[in-house]
Amino acid sequence: MITRSRTRHIEETTDPGEAEGRKKQIVAPSAIGTKRQKVSQARVKPSDELLAIEGGQLMAATEEVPKTYAEATTRQDQDEWKKAIASELKSLIVNKTWKLVPKPAHQRPTGCRWVFALKRDEKGQVVRYKARLVAKGYSQRHGIDYEETYSPVAYLNSIRAMLAKCSAEGMEIEQCDVNTAFLYGKLEEENYMELPEGLRELLELAEAEGEDDVVCMLLQSLYGLKHASRVWNETIDKHLKSMGFEPADADPCVYTRGEGKDECIVCLYVDDMLIASVKAGIAEKFRIKDMGRARFILGIEIDYDMERRTLGISQRAYTESIIKKFGQENAKPYLTPLEPGVQLTKADEPQTEEDKAKMKSKPYRSLVGSLMYLACGTRPDISVAVAKLSRFLEKPGEKHWDAGIKVVHYLLKTKDVGIVYDGLLGTQLEAYSDADWAGNRDDRRSVSGILLMLCGAPVVWRSTFQKTVALSSTEAEYMALSDCVK
Numbered sequence: 001m002i003t004r005s006r007t008r009h010i011e012e013t014t015d016p017g018e019a020e021g022r023k024k025q026i027v028a029p030s031a032i033g034t035k036r037q038k039v040s041q042a043r044v045k046p047s048d049e050l051l052a053i054e055g056g057q058l059m060a061a062t063e064e065v066p067k068t069y070a071e072a073t074t075r076q077d078q079d080e081w082k083k084a085i086a087s088e089l090k091s092l093i094v095n096k097t098w099k100l101v102p103k104p105a106h107q108r109p110t111g112c113r114w115v116f117a118l119k120r121d122e123k124g125q126v127v128r129y130k131a132r133l134v135a136k137g138y139s140q141r142h143g144i145d146y147e148e149t150y151s152p153v154a155y156l157n158s159i160r161a162m163l164a165k166c167s168a169e170g171m172e173i174e175q176c177d178v179n180t181a182f183l184y185g186k187l188e189e190e191n192y193m194e195l196p197e198g199l200r201e202l203l204e205l206a207e208a209e210g211e212d213d214v215v216c217m218l219l220q221s222l223y224g225l226k227h228a229s230r231v232w233n234e235t236i237d238k239h240l241k242s243m244g245f246e247p248a249d250a251d252p253c254v255y256t257r258g259e260g261k262d263e264c265i266v267c268l269y270v271d272d273m274l275i276a277s278v279k280a281g282i283a284e285k286f287r288i289k290d291m292g293r294a295r296f297i298l299g300i301e302i303d304y305d306m307e308r309r310t311l312g313i314s315q316r317a318y319t320e321s322i323i324k325k326f327g328q329e330n331a332k333p334y335l336t337p338l339e340p341g342v343q344l345t346k347a348d349e350p351q352t353e354e355d356k357a358k359m360k361s362k363p364y365r366s367l368v369g370s371l372m373y374l375a376c377g378t379r380p381d382i383s384v385a386v387a388k389l390s391r392f393l394e395k396p397g398e399k400h401w402d403a404g405i406k407v408v409h410y411l412l413k414t415k416d417v418g419i420v421y422d423g424l425l426g427t428q429l430e431a432y433s434d435a436d437w438a439g440n441r442d443d444r445r446s447v448s449g450i451l452l453m454l455c456g457a458p459v460v461w462r463s464t465f466q467k468t469v470a471l472s473s474t475e476a477e478y479m480a481l482s483d484c485v486k
Helices: 078-094 156-169 199-203 228-242 280-285 316-325 353-360 364-377 380-392 398-413 473-484
Strands: 006-015 018-028 051-054 057-060 098-102 112-120 126-135 174-178 186-193 214-220 254-257 264-269 272-276 288-293 300-305 310-314 418-422 430-436 447-454 457-465
Touching: 078 112, 078 126, 078 199, 156 264, 156 272, 156 300, 156 310, 156 418, 156 447, 156 457, 228 264, 316 364, 316 398, 353 398, 364 380, 364 398, 380 398, 380 457, 418 457, 430 473, 447 473
Parallel strands: none
Antiparallel strands: 006 018, 051 057, 098 214, 112 126, 174 272, 174 288, 186 214, 254 264, 264 272, 300 310, 310 418, 430 447, 447 457
C-alpha cells in the first residue's frame, strides 16, 4: 500500500510531427497531504482579479482590462473594445435574446453591465478582445424570476481520463466552443432587463422623453442570470441525448455513443467541448467555433504524438503567471516544494496584534488559490504542499507565507513539469494508497492519500483527513485503502 513515484522525460514538440527542443519532465509523486482536497469535484470560480474562463481558455489577468463601459470606450485601445461590444450586441440581436417593450408596471427590470476580458493562446499571447453583456442576477428574486440554479461541469479527473483513453486508442481529440452558449436556452419565467449601454447607439434609437420606460423583455437566457447556466446545460444535454449520447454514471458531463471504432466521446465544460470523433451533429444545432485539434483547455496545454501514442499535459503559461504575480521572477529556485521535515501547525499562527497586522498585507489566500488550481490540474507534485498551506487560510502566519513562497520558488525550476500518458501501456487502471498516521499535529488525525493511474500516469490524486483518529498505523492504512477503492 505504498504510493509509487515515476519520472519520465519526453521531447516537447514545437511543430506538428517534429520532436525537438527542451525536455519535459513528467512526475507522478506521492499523494500524501494534510488537507482535504476533493480534486474529483474541483470547480473554478470566476475572479475579477486573477482568473477568468471564457470559451475554455484560462486567462491570467497580467494586463489590465477595463472595469466599466465608460472606461472601455475612452481608453487608448477603445477601438478594439468598441468592436467587441458591437459584436456582442449584434450576436444578442441576431439570436433574438430580447424584444423592446414598454416597462410593465408589475415587474422590476434586472440591471445589466459589461464585463471585459482578454483571450489568450497557450503561450499567453492576446488573441482576442472580449466583451460580454451580463445581467445583474443578484437582484433576481427566487420563486419569481427563477427556480433551480445548479448545473454541473466536467471534473478535471474526467478530462484527464478521457485524454488518457484517447492516447491509448489513438483517437483524435478536437475542441470547439459554442458561441454565446447561454443564449440558446429559452426562459420559462417572465424576465425584464434594462437597456444595455451601447444598444441605443448601435440601433440608432432616437433620444426621447420617457426612454427609461423602454426595457428588454428577455426571450432567451443571458449571462449573469442566476439560472442561465442551468438552462444552457439542460439545452445541450437534451440535444446530445437526441443524437444518441448517454451521460456517464460517474460524471454527467461526459457523454459516450457507440463502441469500439465507432465510439464517440464528448466532454462538456460549460460551453467548451472536447470531442473524440465527429462534431457535425452539434454544429447543426448550435453555432460553434471550431478550434481544431485540442491544444489548450482550462489553462492546460495539450501536446500529443499520434505515432508514438503519447499525450502530455502541462500548465507552463499559468505557472509563469503565478511567478510574475507574486514577484518571484528573480528568486532562487528550490529543488522541492517544501523543506524536508517542515511542520506547519496552528502554533505558527500570528499571536500578537502586530503579527496580525503584518499578515494582512500578505495575499496568502490568493497565493494558495493560485497554487491550488495548478495542483488540481497537472501538478500532483505540489499537491501535498498546497494541502498543508490550505489549512491556514483563516489565520496564516509568517511561517505559512514563507512556505507558500517557497512553492513558487520550486515552480521557477519546474515550469515544464506535467503529466504524460503513454498509450502503448494500455488502459489498465492502477490504484495506490498510503497513509500518514497522525500526520496532523494539531488533532492527531491521519491523512489518506490515493493515486489512480491510466497509461502509466496519474488521472486521479487526492489527500484527505480521515474522519476518525486511527489508533495505529495499520488502521490508518486500511482506512486509506477503503477510500481508494470506493
